Amino acid sequence: MTLHKLSAHDVIDLFKKKKVTAYEIIQDIYDRIDKVDGLVKAFLILNREDAFKQAKEIDIKFKNGEEPLPLAGIAVAIKDIIATKKIETTCGSKILKGFRPPYNATVIDKLREAGAIIIGKTNMDEFAMGSSTENSAFGPTKNPWDLERVPGGSSGGSAAAVAADEAFIALGTDTGGSVRQPASFCGVVGLKPTYGRVSRYGLIAYASSLDQIGPITKDVVDCALTMNIIAGHDNKDSTSADLEVPDYLSSCQEGIENIKIGVPKEYFVKGIDIEVKDAINKALRVFEELGAKIEEVSLPHTEYSLPTYYLIATAEASSNLARYDGVQYGYRVEDCKDLSSMYERTRSEGFGKEVKRRIMLGTYALSSGYYDAYYLKAQKVRTLIREDFSKAFNKYDILVTPTSPTPAFKLNEKIADPLTMYLSDIYTIPVNLAGIPAISLNCGYNKNNLPIGLQIIGKPFKEETILRVAYNFEQNCEIEKRRPEISSIKDKENAE
Amino acid sequence: MTEKIITKKEVEYVAKLAKLEFNEEEKEEFTYQLNSILDYFKKLNEINTEKIEPTAYVISMPNLLNKDEVKPSLSQKEVLSNTKYVQKGYFKVPKII
Numbered sequence: 001m002t003l004h005k006l007s008a009h010d011v012i013d014l015f016k017k018k019k020v021t022a023y024e025i026i027q028d029i030y031d032r033i034d035k036v037d038g039l040v041k042a043f044l045i046l047n048r049e050d051a052f053k054q055a056k057e058i059d060i061k062f063k064n065g066e067e068p069l070p071l072a073g074i075a076v077a078i079k080d081i082i083a084t085k086k087i088e089t090t091c092g093s094k095i096l097k098g099f100r101p102p103y104n105a106t107v108i109d110k111l112r113e114a115g116a117i118i119i120g121k122t123n124m125d126e127f128a129m130g131s132s133t134e135n136s137a138f139g140p141t142k143n144p145w146d147l148e149r150v151p152g153g154s155s156g157g158s159a160a161a162v163a164a165d166e167a168f169i170a171l172g173t174d175t176g177g178s179v180r181q182p183a184s185f186c187g188v189v190g191l192k193p194t195y196g197r198v199s200r201y202g203l204i205a206y207a208s209s210l211d212q213i214g215p216i217t218k219d220v221v222d223c224a225l226t227m228n229i230i231a232g233h234d235n236k237d238s239t240s241a242d243l244e245v246p247d248y249l250s251s252c253q254e255g256i257e258n259i260k261i262g263v264p265k266e267y268f269v270k271g272i273d274i275e276v277k278d279a280i281n282k283a284l285r286v287f288e289e290l291g292a293k294i295e296e297v298s299l300p301h302t303e304y305s306l307p308t309y310y311l312i313a314t315a316e317a318s319s320n321l322a323r324y325d326g327v328q329y330g331y332r333v334e335d336c337k338d339l340s341s342m343y344e345r346t347r348s349e350g351f352g353k354e355v356k357r358r359i360m361l362g363t364y365a366l367s368s369g370y371y372d373a374y375y376l377k378a379q380k381v382r383t384l385i386r387e388d389f390s391k392a393f394n395k396y397d398i399l400v401t402p403t404s405p406t407p408a409f410k411l412n413e414k415i416a417d418p419l420t421m422y423l424s425d426i427y428t429i430p431v432n433l434a435g436i437p438a439i440s441l442n443c444g445y446n447k448n449n450l451p452i453g454l455q456i457i458g459k460p461f462k463e464e465t466i467l468r469v470a471y472n473f474e475q476n477c478e479i480e481k482r483r484p485e486i487s488s489i490k491d492k493e494n495a496e
Numbered sequence: 497m498t499e500k501i502i503t504k505k506e507v508e509y510v511a512k513l514a515k516l517e518f519n520e521e522e523k524e525e526f527t528y529q530l531n532s533i534l535d536y537f538k539k540l541n542e543i544n545t546e547k548i549e550p551t552a553y554v555i556s557m558p559n560l561l562n563k564d565e566v567k568p569s570l571s572q573k574e575v576l577s578n579t580k581y582v583q584k585g586y587f588k589v590p591k592i593i
Contacts, residue, residue: 102574196555209553238560239553307537318514325515327587329578339592343515356516360526361533363514364502377540379550384543386551418529419536435554460555 004032005483008074008168008222015062015073022055022062022073026117029075033119033166036486041141042151042161044080045088046120051075054117069115071229076111077167079158080121081128082213083202084108091204092124092136092154095350096330105202106237107171107213107230114229119167122157126352127321128178128206130154131424134415135354142411143185144484145450149408152182152424158216159186163484169226170216175207176309177404177428179214180440184403184453187442187484189223189470190216192428194461195435196241199234205320207313208239210432220441220471224248227463243461251464252471257291259469262396266302267427273406279444279452280402286477287400287469297396299388304381305430306422311365311378312433317355318362324350357418382433389434393459398469401427403440403453427455437463439470444479501534502527 003011003025014020030048037043058072078084081091083101085108090096108118125135133141133156141156143149144164151160155172159182162170172179174192183190191214198213205211215226228249233242263284268277284294326332326346333349336342351359365374392399404424414421431438436457443454454473458466502510504527511518511526518526572585581588 099578102570102577194555195553196557235560235562239555239557241555241557242560301543304540304543307540310533311537311540322515327579327581327589328575332579332581336590339589340515342590344517347515348517351516356518357526357529359514359516360507360510361530364506364510364530364534367510367513374537376550377545379552380545380548381540381543382551383548384545386554419533433554 003028004165007218008071009225011074011168012070012072016068022058022117023052025073026051026055026075026119029119029167036164037166039142039147039486040144040160040164040166041139042122042157042164042166043077043120044090044092044123044138044157047087047118051117051119058115070225071111072115074116074168075119076116077120077122077158077161077170078108078118079124079155079170079172081124081173081204081206082107082171083204084118084121087118087121089121089204090138091128092126092138093351093355094137094331095324095347099329101202103202106199106234108202110230116169116229122155122161122170124157125154126355127204127317128154128173128175129317129354129358131177131181131421132409132414133157133182134411135352137352140411143408144486145187146408146448147486149410149450150185152185152404152408154178155216156182159183159188159190162186162188162216162218164486165483168218169222171213172216173203174212174214174432175210175313176432177425179216180428180438180453180455181404181425183216183440184451185408187451187482188216188218189220189439189441190214191223191227191439191463192431192437193227193231193463194241194437196239197437197461197463198230199232199237199240201234201236207316208320209316210313220252220467220474221249223439224252224467224471227467231463241461246464248464248467251468254468255291256287256469256472259292259398260396261287261292261294262297262392262399263294264299264302264392264399264401265296266299267401271405271423271426272402273446275446276402276406276452280400280454283443283454283473283477284400286473290472290476295396297392297399299392299430301381301384301388302430305385305433306426308378308381308385309429309433310361310422311374312382314358314362315365315375316362318359318366321355321359326350354418385430386434389430389436397459397465399457401455401457403427403455407446407450407452431457436460437466439466441470441474442479443473443477445482449482500531502530
């Protein structure tokens with residue numbers, strides 16, 4: 001059987017028609033993982049035993065006449081920064097090796113109640129700090145489209161798992177683009193919801209004012225389907241918004257005539273790959289044919305987004321990551337002479353280089369004498385960046401941009417130069433600073449058969465609009481649906 | 497890069513605040529990298545932000561508080577389950593002073 005190739009909504013249809021069982025779905029997914037994950041390395045840990053147990057339970061309930069759940073039997077992969085009860089959760093870090101959370105994140109409870117089956121935890125840049133998944137303490141994930149390239153990051157394992165048909169749905173987290181950029185590099189759909197739309201309870205914090213959990217899926221319908229399950233207020237997260245959640249599936253069905261699209265001119269300047277630019281321009285023509293009105297718009301503070309983001313994110317990270325001290329969980333260096341040296345040695349051995357770099361930067365930016373010049377300054381510029389978007393949204397319903405300036409780059413290409421690596425998030429970061437929603441979906445391929453991502457940015461809490469626009473694009477763009485052919489480097493050499 | 501924004505001595509001081517320790521080579525590397533990153537961040541000084549209010553949280557919401565009532569919480573066993581350094585129901589650490 002080749003169930004793994006299907007979308008989640010197609011598999012659910014088969015399940016409801018009693019053409020497949022949850023057990024068969026999970027069996028097929030693990031067979032696929034066994035076949036390709038040795039090459040892709042999307043997963044850190046598999047939840048095999050528990051997954052089959054759940055599948056059996058779902059099948060029995062359905063056989064006994066219970067109504068099928070909305071995600072019955074759907075194999076879901078979870079980024080390893082989201083707490084899963086009794087399942088090891090490491091954040092891609094040595095400092096949390098062996099940590100088994102005593103509770104589930106709210107999104108995990110919601111997915112399980114909907115019948116989804118957690119099949120495993122996916123690889124990521126340590127504590128979500130990175131854009132390539134190369135910063136994982138457990139080795140990099142490979143891009144299924146080209147195993148010599150990165151899958152993007154930090155949710156690289158989640159995006160690669162979906163692209164390689166190792167999961168129907170994955171959850172990632174997006175602090176500066178960590179759902180959208182890997183979705184773009186791997187040719188799948190990734191949504192960052194509005195800040196406050198999805199509960200962060202049980203999401204291990206990196207930068208609390210920016211982090212959001214978002215789905216990574218094979219198509220827009222699956223994205224809407226997942227949002228229907230995970231969105232909504234949670235009184236365990238004080239920043240979660242107490243607002244009604246619309247039915248995202250039904251909002252996809254409407255057209256986009258007369259929708260007003262702004263195209264920010266600052267996103268098409270130096271650094272953008274010519275093939276990416278061409279693909280976006282082609283996409284804009286599709287929107288035009290569908291009846292949308294397109295105009296150029298200016299977001300004048302765009303160029304300040306990157307320094308603003310790195311100051312805010314690192315400052316918040318330095319505070320959030322103070323909790324890793326070896327006392328209550330995770331790694332601890334033994335035989336230390338006193339408590340202070342235990343803290344220092346545990347943290348120095350437990351954290352990787354990028355995490356230490358960001359803790360240092362954030363600690364410096366918050367330290368006495370520098371707070372006003374760096375952190376407060378960045379928070380003020382953040383206001384200006386937000387205002388750029390609110391002004392644009394007075395006139396336009398959505399904004400359309402590339403997701404990343406280039407397609408997937410090669411492993412080791414940018415790892416030595418932090419600033420160059422940071423630049424791959426230049427189009428996604430402003431969205432997090434403004435707290436607004438954005439989706440990335442495929443809009444073509446470059447000459448090397450690498451996917452190119454299109455980003456659609458919406459007004460706060462208007463996920464339904466960007467999903468509707470994305471769905472209309474997906475249905476009408478006439479881009480050939482390609483799947484990655486996962487071949488080992490050796491196979492490739494033989495073929496040449 | 498013309499001037500040093502952060503010196504090696506300051507890197508050592510910040511490392512102490514952050515409870516991290518580095519060898520000489522790492523200190524040199526961090527001093528160099530943090531300088532180039534901070535140099536890039538100087539870009540923000542191009543904007544006059546004197547009259548701008550800072551943004552701490554993006555979505556303005558009233559501070560929501562839960563009702564002050566007792567609900568089930570994790571058991572002591574669960575709380576202690578992620579470390580082997582436990583004694584008589586407490587977390588055990590090396591001597592403090």
